[in-house]
Amino acid sequence: MAHTPIREGRSGPISPSDRIASIDALRGVALFGVLAINLVTAFRISIFEQFLPTGPAPPLDRAVETALTLAVDLKAFALFSLLFGTGLAIQFEHLSANPRRAFLLLRRLVVLLAFGLIHLCLIWNGDILTEYAVAGLIVLPLLFGPRSLLAAGAAAFLGLYLAMQEWPPPGLFPTLASLQRDIQEAHLIYPKGSFVEVLAFRVREIPLIIPLHVYMFPRTIGLFLFGAFVWRSGVLRKPHQMLLFSTAAGCIGVGAALVVAGSTDSIPQTVIGKLATPASTFVLAIGYGAIILAIANTVSGKALLGWAAPLGRMAFTNYLAQSLIFGWVFYGYGLGLFGSIGAAKALVIGLAVYIAQVFFSAWWLSSYRYGPVEWLWRTLMYGTMQPMSLAPSRSI
Template sequence: MPPAQRVWAIDALRGLALFGVLAINLDTEFRRTVFEQFLAPPPESAVDHMAATALSFAFEFKAISLFSMLFGVGLAIQHERLADHPRGGVLLIRRLLALLGFGLIHMFLIWNGDILTEYALAGFVVLPALFAPARLSLMGSVAFVFAYAAMPWIPLPFSFPDGGWLTHHALEARAIYSSGSFLDILRLRIAEVPQIAKLHVYIFPRTLALILLGAWLWRSGAIREMGKRPAALLASGLLLTAAGLFLTAQEKGYFEWHPDWAHASPALRFALSLLNGMTPVMTAFGYAALILAASGYGRARSALQWAVPIGRMAFSNYIAQSAILCLLFYGYGLGWMSNTGAAAGLGVACGLFAIQAVISRIWLRTHRFGPLEWLWRTLMYGQRQPWHRPAGSKRTASVVSRH
């Protein structure tokens, strides 16, 4: 797989992963409030139940796993491009600091389900590994996978809210988010951050594992080697996706096998925790393999072309999605939170994503980067970066990624 084609496939992957992130975020944190997902769901129509089940199977924890791996790939690409720069390490630190700033602004002023802050902090942990042999990134990824599987047994300096708090807070949050003013929602959003931060601390080892894995996939040349065997890549993608969805169904209780946790040995409990933690990653790997395999076939490549521009502008589109969903679902906008089912929410996600795909394609005809990608790059280098494409340039958004 030539270098430009590999980056094309990564941009397509990023765009498709962003749709999964959008669909899940809308379903779990805009259509309802963030802590409601930990409570028993209310009665819903058959259509809404089917939509919610499809979202859970296809995207829950899978899309964000793929997105996290791709962040690691992107970080490794930046490191590679700056390898000969005399201030390469400093620029990478500036890049992560800028991302941290964006994340904090996003978290407190727009939407507290932000993932950018966690990515920036994880990036600082991962950064030293980029200057070491690639195999250390893989070893670190494996170590953090085991650490994540062991989280249920690791004493934490905090406790999670109990059922009573969740029920009370869900009622209060729904009332404020669906009908409150901007200031009411801002106060609640800030007040929720400490509880949401606990969730981020809990999954932080998994995030580190995925980012390190993505970095290793790029630095080791594994992505290039996989691209040389499209048939094997396609078969692997089908197998991993099928296995991941099967294990997802088992984890959600669609099969009668249930472990007797009360009498299970510690080793069995750890193994099951590891399996449950890796199931979304396995599925995400399957998705990635299928897209990488498809990029080697002309017709499939043409069918995926629409996802490339939105993947190149993933940062701008991610923030835009948050702002737009706030206007649609919160009280200072249309207030749809109180009366939107899962099926309607999925329809909104598809519509919004389609609009962003069109806008991204049009934008990149005349611009090198998305608006926030350009600002991020400018902050990283400390000087204004070229934004518009030169007149007469024949380079298109489908060839290379610049961020």
């Protein structure tokens, strides 16, 4: 039976029955892209090795790395940023009747910032939650403006990000020598160090990682705003299949052309060549999102992608769980596989973890309203204990 999702005028968390399953499915699929890139480029080896020349790799590993670079890489993170902006706009609308809306959403982002800092310092310094929280704090006031303001803001911040490809801020990035020293230390400490040694080195790496976030920050804000604009436009409330399929075809076609242009030897030296690859990331992200949503909104697509919706509903829990699991797999306080396996084997490990999370998410949500971390986030946001069990509570 059809119903209108995300009912307006509520003051508490969105009910599981009011969620849009296709958006949850999209988030669940995007989570695999994030997992794959984090695993291959940041857990398996130092995150900085991608910026330095590397020796020859076995053909299978090279094929995996190339496929992830061209088809997934920053596109998965761009898609997640779009979804975060959409989610923030949904929360903003859902709380429209609550006089404490601004305070609640501010507290939601501050709690996310606290989670991010804990994750960044104690679990894994490749954290994205901190950046998302800070970007959300900038985007939040703009949600009170008209839809045109969201569109203009998205264009301005994405334009700034593209301009930084041609004119990067001077002195922002560390020297190659400092990166090489860090990589050498990483290969000594990460595979053999104790938890305390790994923790200390992880914290020492943060100043080298911050410039990467600064460089990507305008893009994150721009994609948040674009995701909020898409929600405000209404195309996700009652999806128009032809619009979604045509958007997917156009964006994937243009994005693929930009990828080719950015990788052609004769083009990258021009301004167009320098902008082609970064522009392709969010064009392809829109295309990926549109095609997955279009499929997920069909009868057969719901059966095909239904497994991803529980995973997407618990994306926060699953993201943090991946950091804990992969930290144990690759660092010295666990299996210590850092730097010792290729991209293909790492991806097999990641796929096994992802499949396990698919089954765990479905099992968990068969009894509970939210994932464990999602429940804690809502409880801290509203300042009251949120119901967890799906079993109806008795009124008092």
